[in-house]
Amino acid sequence: MDLGLTGRTAAISGGSKGIGKAIARGLAKEGVDVVLIARGKEQLDKAADEIRKESGVRVLAVSADVANAESIKAAADAAKAAFGSINIVVNNAGGPIRRMDRQILWPDVDWIDDLNLKIVGALRVTQSFLPLIPSDGTGRIINISGSASMLVWAPALTHGLNNAAMNQATSYLAADLAAQQITVNAVIPGLVGTEAREVWAENMAKQANVTKEDFLASFCKRMGILAGRWATMEEVSDTVASIASDRGKYYNGAKIVLDGRLTVNARPA
Numbered sequence: 137m138d139l140g141l142t143g144r145t146a147a148i149s150g151g152s153k154g155i156g157k158a159i160a161r162g163l164a165k166e167g168v169d170v171v172l173i174a175r176g177k178e179q180l181d182k183a184a185d186e187i188r189k190e191s192g193v194r195v196l197a198v199s200a201d202v203a204n205a206e207s208i209k210a211a212a213d214a215a216k217a218a219f220g221s222i223n224i225v226v227n228n229a230g231g232p233i234r235r236m237d238r239q240i241l242w243p244d245v246d247w248i249d250d251l252n253l254k255i256v257g258a259l260r261v262t263q264s265f266l267p268l269i270p271s272d273g274t275g276r277i278i279n280i281s282g283s284a285s286m287l288v289w290a291p292a293l294t295h296g297l298n299n300a301a302m303n304q305a306t307s308y309l310a311a312d313l314a315a316q317q318i319t320v321n322a323v324i325p326g327l328v329g330t331e332a333r334e335v336w337a338e339n340m341a342k343q344a345n346v347t348k349e350d351f352l353a354s355f356c357k358r359m360g361i362l363a364g365r366w367a368t369m370e371e372v373s374d375t376v377a378s379i380a381s382d383r384g385k386y387y388n389g390a391k392i393v394l395d396g397r398l399t400v401n402a403r404p405a
């Protein structure tokens with residue numbers, strides 16, 4: 137299916153690895169020029185090279201911190217200088233669970249740091265890139281939320297708060313930006329096989345003296361994922377590309393759950 141995205145532009149926060157890089161790669165394969173935003177320069181440049189080589193699109197790698205308003209404003213300025221306008225903004229940057237201890241006992245600075253990174257970071261990126269998004273019906277803001285917004289996982293209080301807030305901000309901004317013909321949607325993945333998760337699964341399998349496949353099958357069953365596996369990063373990026381295209385233009389304020397039915401059957405850890 138031709139999504140008709142060739143020649144459009146996208147900015148992806150957290151675009152240097154994991155789901156964000158997969159989203160950038162998926163959009164680039166559809167002919168979209170991409171801006172990758174992350175802090176670590178080495179990983180960013182590596183991702184940009186890979187995407188350039190495999191897709192032939194223009195790729196701008198900008199080292200910036202979503203937790204810092206000035207840094208994100210500078211990233212938007214760089215994107216404007218390179219591409220003029222940005223059709224698609226993907227708010228994806230987020231961090232891993234920082235510690236596994238009970239989060240209600242954390243110092244407030246740790247709660248605040250987590251919220252400052254993901255939900256406030258997404259608002260900063262949205263605010264800074266908004267002037268670059270055209271009002272011609274091609275404008276898209278796509279928020280990468282997560283299933284912690286919909287269920288209780290013991291180590292995931294701040295992830296739950298962040299993702300629930302991402303869902304709410306999606307509804308709010310869909311209404312706020314409707315007059316500019318910019319749609320705002322959330323994708324809510326369950327568990328996704330990122331590079332980091334694949335390494336974790338390999339280590340867990342070694343410790344349990346089973347194959348990675350067997351470890352993952354029993355882990356996903358224990359978690360209650362009816363699909364029996366976690367999502368691939370490409371499954372997330374395909375969903376994003378579809379919403380980003382004209383074929384997805386009737387989605388607005390949607391929360392698209394992409395979880396292999398984890399959230400209806402979860403067995404909380």
Ligand SMILES: NC(=O)c1ccc[n+]([C@@H]2O[C@H](COP(=O)([O-])OP(=O)(O)OC[C@H]3O[C@@H](n4cnc5c(N)ncnc54)[C@H](OP(=O)(O)O)[C@@H]3O)[C@@H](O)[C@H]2O)c1
Nearest residue numbers: 150152153154155174175176201202228229230282327328
């Ligand atoms: N993996 C899953 O199973 C899963 C499931 C549901 C939802 N999600 C959500 O999907 C998103 C991506 O997750 P992931 O697992 O792909 O993460 P990841 O592999 O850890 O990648 C995170 C990306 O965000 C960037 N980043 C982190 N802090 C940043 C900051 N302050 N400023 C700019 N960039 C920053 C990282 O680069 P630098 O560190 O170099 O900045 C990296 O590019 C997150 O929002 C996460 O909550 C993930």
